[in-house]
Amino acid sequence: MHNSPMHDAAPGLDPVAPADGSAPDAPRTPRYRPVLSFVQRSSRLKDRQQRTWDALAPLYVIEPPRVDAKTSVQPDFRFDPEVAFGRSAPLVVEIGSGQGEAVAHAAEQHPETNFLAVEVYTAGVAQTLQRIRQRELTNIRIVQANAVEVLTTMLPADSVDELWLFFPDPWHKAKHTKRRLVTPAFMDLPARVLRPGGVWRLATDWADYARQMREVIGADERFTADLHAPRFDGRVLTSFERKGLAKDREIADITAVLTAD
Template sequence: MTEPGGRSVGLDAQERSVGVAEPLPGGRGRRIVSFARTDARLQPKDARAIERYGSAHLLDVDRAEARTSVAPSARLDAGAVFGRVAPLVVEIGCGSGDAVVAAAEAHPDWNVLGVEVYRPGLWDMLRKVGSRGLDNVRLLEADAVPVCETWLPEGSVRELWTFFPDPWPKKRHHKRRLVSPAFARLAARVIEPGGLWRLATDWSDYGEQMREVLDGSSEFVNVHGGSGGSGYDAVGAGAAPRFEGRPLTRFERRGIAEGREILDLTYRRV
């Protein structure tokens, strides 16, 4: 998981490799991405986790060019991957997997997919999932855009979770924020009719942007009502109660300690 603006947490500067664009298939230039990939070298504990649990939980997909890309022809066959047909819950940018683990433990009848680009977080999540024997979890190292654009089948997701995406707080970086009209269309593509998109942020202007994007979409309706617009009060009409399925993480505690209000939103696919 990264802090605002893509800064890595707890890594020596020499271990960082940050990029803000990914090559497009066929050499068609580069696409701005919503994340700064900030990775450390593989540690022995990570190698052990991959050896013990990787074959059961890590998904291998055909790539385009970048490490986090997904080949346009690749598709998820959830029945084959999970060994059963069940409601699919997908978390985008799941960090070290606290929400994924909580969901899988509380709802063994769900198939839970965690999508993450930050490898140390992915390995932490793999250890948690594997050590707990959570057979209903699969993990994917990939960018959310191709995952939702082509890899996930249309209408295949019961709930999509986007908790504390990188806020890119500097105005010139707002174009890198994940929740945008373009991504909302991709989310609408994969969420089943009546399914939910749950979001959370501790940056008030990003919360306003989320509301403006989703209130402006004809494909989503705010479960808790309210109207969008600037100057929106994070604790006012339209905000969802805190989602009980989202464990309180150290990043959320840090935001609260710094005086930022936590905004939860829930939208239904219509």
């Protein structure tokens, strides 16, 4: 049984008042205003990054049709891993892959596995492309898109073997915590894309976000969680984690296995 007591909004989305001015309790089709877990940053690249982008993006970057924002994904677009990778293999998806340190390392270590990196930040995608080139990797694809949309519609249901969320933006100010990805409303998304038995791995260096992740994931009966997991040895030390450690922050690892129905 699915236990999600703390929410009634769609994942990552906030209800807003109806545009037609009708009473809030009148029957209506709900409209939603997205609460984003990121802010748009400059998409300008250095010359070298641009050259790498131009050479490699056609091979490695999935370009979904967009709705409006360049990080959006048209809801009717479906990612076909077999077509994108040219083979059938286990699929690992990393949300917020940043500079691509973790995903490039893992792809090099596991040539038998397909990796999809999901990142909104243009310079991060460019850095990931550079790592792909340096290591001559063939088993990574990148999509520059809002992970909420990727998980809601772009990825087929039950298609992902592992989902990674390492050091998501902590949004530490009280007025910003609603931007955090891991909320009760978000839980339908890993539950949708993971195959039964699939693993969701998370890490954070922010104590209050670790507390929130444990509370939210621990309350969801679709998952069997280790809320104080040992460090995942497939996770390399990224520059982001290094900064947290330099500030004496404790790193929390969490794993959650989607239980079979």
